[in-house]
Amino acid sequence: MLSRTSDPIVAIATAAGRGAIGIVRVSGRQLAPLIDALCGRALKPREATYLPFRDAAGEAIDHGLAIHFPGPNSFTGEDVLELQAHGGAVVLQLLLARCLEAAAEIETGAPSGGARLPGLRVAEPGEFSQRAFLNGKIDLAQAEAIADLIDASTEAAARGAGRSLSGAFSREIHALRDALIHLRMLVEATLDFPEEEIDILQKADAAGQLDALQTQLAAVQQRARQGALLREGIKIVIAGQPNAGKSSLLNALAGAELAIVSAVPGTTRDVVSQTIQIQGVPLHVADTAGLRESSDEVEQIGVARAWGQIGAADAVLFLHDLTRAALPDYMAADAAILDGLTHALAPGVPVLHVWNKSDAVAGAAVPASGIALSARTGAGIDALRKELLVLAGWQTVPEGVFLARARHVQALARVAVHLSGAAEHLAAQAQSLDLLAEELRLGQNALNEITGEFGSDDLLGVIFSRFCIGK
Ligand SMILES: Nc1nc2c(ncn2[C@@H]2O[C@H](COP(=O)(O)OP(=O)(O)OP(=O)(O)O)[C@@H](O)[C@H]2O)c(=O)[nH]1
Numbered sequence: 401m402l403s404r405t406s407d408p409i410v411a412i413a414t415a416a417g418r419g420a421i422g423i424v425r426v427s428g429r430q431l432a433p434l435i436d437a438l439c440g441r442a443l444k445p446r447e448a449t450y451l452p453f454r455d456a457a458g459e460a461i462d463h464g465l466a467i468h469f470p471g472p473n474s475f476t477g478e479d480v481l482e483l484q485a486h487g488g489a490v491v492l493q494l495l496l497a498r499c500l501e502a503a504a505e506i507e508t509g510a511p512s513g514g515a516r517l518p519g520l521r522v523a524e525p526g527e528f529s530q531r532a533f534l535n536g537k538i539d540l541a542q543a544e545a546i547a548d549l550i551d552a553s554t555e556a557a558a559r560g561a562g563r564s565l566s567g568a569f570s571r572e573i574h575a576l577r578d579a580l581i582h583l584r585m586l587v588e589a590t591l592d593f594p595e596e597e598i599d600i601l602q603k604a605d606a607a608g609q610l611d612a613l614q615t616q617l618a619a620v621q622q623r624a625r626q627g628a629l630l631r632e633g634i635k636i637v638i639a640g641q642p643n644a645g646k647s648s649l650l651n652a653l654a655g656a657e658l659a660i661v662s663a664v665p666g667t668t669r670d671v672v673s674q675t676i677q678i679q680g681v682p683l684h685v686a687d688t689a690g691l692r693e694s695s696d697e698v699e700q701i702g703v704a705r706a707w708g709q710i711g712a713a714d715a716v717l718f719l720h721d722l723t724r725a726a727l728p729d730y731m732a733a734d735a736a737i738l739d740g741l742t743h744a745l746a747p748g749v750p751v752l753h754v755w756n757k758s759d760a761v762a763g764a765a766v767p768a769s770g771i772a773l774s775a776r777t778g779a780g781i782d783a784l785r786k787e788l789l790v791l792a793g794w795q796t797v798p799e800g801v802f803l804a805r806a807r808h809v810q811a812l813a814r815v816a817v818h819l820s821g822a823a824e825h826l827a828a829q830a831q832s833l834d835l836l837a838e839e840l841r842l843g844q845n846a847l848n849e850i851t852g853e854f855g856s857d858d859l860l861g862v863i864f865s866r867f868c869i870g871k
């Protein structure tokens with residue numbers, strides 16, 4: 401897909417299902433003949449005209465609004481025609497079919513089948529946005545923000561996506577790029593004067609410029625990381641011995657009776673997952689089978705699944721039962737689990753110790769690390785929520801977060817690596833100025849990938865194919 405970038409395209413732009421209004425959208429280089437055929441007249445640019453949408457026999461399929469946005473002043477940068485009809489699946493399918501049929505008639509000069517005029521075809525997912533990108537109406541980060549805005553599951557995510565779409569993220573990337581280009585020009589120019597190179601760089605305070613650039617980058621990285629967190633969330637696994645109250649805790653966090661709770665140890669077998677949100681940050685919480693040796697075959701499978709979840713976790717809540725915490729056997733079993741966790745977890749994955757059933761042990765000393773709560777009464781759950789945000793690395797950013805993707809965070813991290821490489825070469829000076837220049841060039845490449853100023857076609861294909869049709 402995504403190769404026939406000059407064909408006119410058509411799609412139903414509104415969601416499937418019933419609605420007061422549904423929109424069929426066409427984009428192409430020259431839509432005037434098609435508009436004539438569909439609307440029976442020319443349309444004033446960017447003005448809504450109420451008219452019948454007629455089929456080949458001249459009978460109205462529906463009445464609605466037609467708007468023509470002549471290129472390049474349109475979303476895609478090409479001619480765009482929007483037909484706003486009633487939002488029924490059949491009506492919209494009829495309109496879509498009529499567009500294709502009318503295009504075919506124009507090409508053959510007569511109402512019959514055969515090849516279609518300059519190849520009007522149904523759009524691939526994301527193809528309208530792709531055209532907007534290819535025609536320079538939006539950059540890649542903005543195009544991604546369109547999909548993220550549509551997919552946003554929380555208000556904070558939607559606001560962040562809106563900010564990225566309006567170009568806030570791209571502007572920060574451009575500011576970084578401009579500072580980087582400035583420094584590159586200085587270094588490249590210096591290469592031509594080997595005698596005086598060190599002098600020139602010192603006078604221009606290249607080290608100071610690079611330092612400022614790194615600080616600026618760190619700030620953008622921080623906001624992008626927060627944005628990626630808002631978009632993707634983190635996976636939290638509740639683990640611990642049977643009967644610690646893991647399922648009760650999941651239910652308390654979710655505010656719903658999702659997992660079965662019982663006094664029988666070994667109740668949970670399957671993993672029960674739920675996405676909750678705290679201050680707009682999505683947290684994917686998984687309740688797992690209690691970890692213990694068992695002769696029960698089904699329970700063994702459950703325990704294996706629990707370890708599988710733990711291996712994929714971004715953070716683990718290790719749940720302990722305060723009513724049994726002082727028993728030697730219980731402590732030994734907890735120690736064995738902790739040992740297992742250190743082997744199963746990827747480096748840097750945090751383990752939060754949570755002491756449950758605080759309601760049943762009034763006044764009992766809570767071990768210093770972690771937090772005490774009662775899944776039954778809800779005491780301490782708010783403190784846990786705050787702690788979960790800390791675990792996720794969430795910080796409110798005063799200027800507001802822009803929604804970002806893991807792809808952006810990774811690219812920024814690569815820029816940071818190249819800038820520290822550059823800083824080293826700058827410190828070493830004379831011997832390695834060409835290496836310094838190369839690091840800066842690579843850093844700029846990584847920045848450009850974010851806005852798509854250049855990038856491989858493969859990358860573009862992957863990004864746009866995840867869009868919905870009509871976008
Ligand atoms: N007093 C008290 N009892 C609790 C609390 N949380 C859970 N329980 C009880 O502890 C028992 C076990 O709870 P579950 O949530 O099923 O425990 P679990 O860790 O999921 O157990 P398994 O699925 O068997 O691993 C039930 O009888 C709960 O009612 C609490 O905060 N206080």
Ligand SMILES: [Mg+2]
Nearest residue numbers: 646647667668
């Ligand atoms: Mg359970």
